Amino acid sequence: MLARLRAFISAWRDYPREKGELIGQRYEVLSRIGMGSYGLAYRCLDKLERRQVAVKQAKPSKRDTGKQMLKRERDILMQLDHPYIPACRDYFEEMGSAWLVTDYIEGYTLEQLIFEQGCIFGEKDTLRFVLSLMERVNHVHERGFVHLDLRIPNIILRGDDIYLIDFGLARRIGDESPSNDGEAERDKDGLPKRMPASKQSDLHDIGHLMLFMLYSGFTPTPGGGERSWSEELELTAGVRHILLRLLNEESNPYTETQEFIQDVQQALSDMDFRGRSH
Numbered sequence: 632m633l634a635r636l637r638a639f640i641s642a643w644r645d646y647p648r649e650k651g652e653l654i655g656q657r658y659e660v661l662s663r664i665g666m667g668s669y670g671l672a673y674r675c676l677d678k679l680e681r682r683q684v685a686v687k688q689a690k691p692s693k694r695d696t697g698k699q700m701l702k703r704e705r706d707i708l709m710q711l712d713h714p715y716i717p718a719c720r721d722y723f724e725e726m727g728s729a730w731l732v733t734d735y736i737e738g739y740t741l742e743q744l745i746f747e748q749g750c751i752f753g754e755k756d757t758l759r760f761v762l763s764l765m766e767r768v769n770h771v772h773e774r775g776f777v778h779l780d781l782r783i784p785n786i787i788l789r790g791d792d793i794y795l796i797d798f799g800l801a802r803r804i805g806d807e808s809p810s811n812d813g814e815a816e817r818d819k820d821g822l823p824k825r826m827p828a829s830k831q832s833d834l835h836d837i838g839h840l841m842l843f844m845l846y847s848g849f850t851p852t853p854g855g856g857e858r859s860w861s862e863e864l865e866l867t868a869g870v871r872h873i874l875l876r877l878l879n880e881e882s883n884p885y886t887e888t889q890e891f892i893q894d895v896q897q898a899l900s901d902m903d904f905r906g907r908s909h
């Protein structure tokens with residue numbers, strides 16, 4: 632009974648803001664764009680600067696935890712400065728909630744492009760795409776951070792421009808990384824091991840992201856049974872080698888981002904060479 636009452640009070644406290652409501656006396660809610668376990672996100676109109684912004688709210692029911700998470704995201708965003716990473720515009724606390732305001736990126740997430748719009752990415756498209764994405768990721772790494780959530784819903788395309796969003800799980804390199812990963816290594820008590828945040832973790836995520844892109848062109852054979860990606864996808868040796876290293880499925884995983892970028896460039900130039908000689 633007590634648990635049900637608690638859940639009811641939380642839901643009431645976290646009730647989303649309605650269209651037209653004003654937040655921080657300045658941001659008018661245009662629509663709700665997301666609802667996670669710790670926060671909500673809105674597309675708002677900044678009445679002062681007359682432009683759209685993305686506003687993230689820490690759920691009041693999460694109290695200090697929610698606020699601390701949003702503050703950390705703000706602190707990290709404020710140390711980044713890249714045209715394809717939304718800048719932090721404002722942060723404030725009001726009515727028991729914390730609010731983080733960033734640039735709003737109008738476009739489609741990579742997830743929407745693949746699963747809703749049916750976009751198909753071949754090997755070349757995928758390699759060119761990750762090369763651009765790595766330029767954003769490198770900026771994050773050079774400033775001393777890792778993103779730790781490089782997934783298809785966190786990449787937005789506006790035309791040909793690729794934006795990297797959602798720094799909610801990002802950490803300083805070497806800090807304890809958050810455990811959001813069902814596949815995380817377990818300690819002797821069966822709890823997920825908290826590993827220091829490392830660039831390798833981002834590279835591993837890029838491997839999965841590439842698989843999502845490459846699978847966009849895959850049609851399963853009926854009754855074909857379950858096979859591994861390396862059996863299902865028809866890949867050139869260069870791309871297969873890159874994926875094996877990214878996904879730690881070979882004895883020499885990438886230790887440096889630059890090594891990965893060089894392999895991508897090499898695979899692309901091999902494809903161009905083969906294209907010319909045919």
Ligand SMILES: Nc1ncnc2c1ncn2[C@@H]1O[C@H](COP(=O)(O)OP(=O)(O)OP(=O)(O)O)[C@@H](O)[C@H]1O
Nearest residue numbers: 664665667670672685717733734735736796797799
């Ligand atoms: N700057 C932005 N511009 C446009 N859309 C954004 C922006 N930031 C976030 N969004 C969208 O808002 C939604 C939620 O944002 P975000 O992923 O940052 O929050 P979250 O609480 O971490 O959610 P999730 O658990 O889904 O990752 C997503 O659909 C995302 O595409």
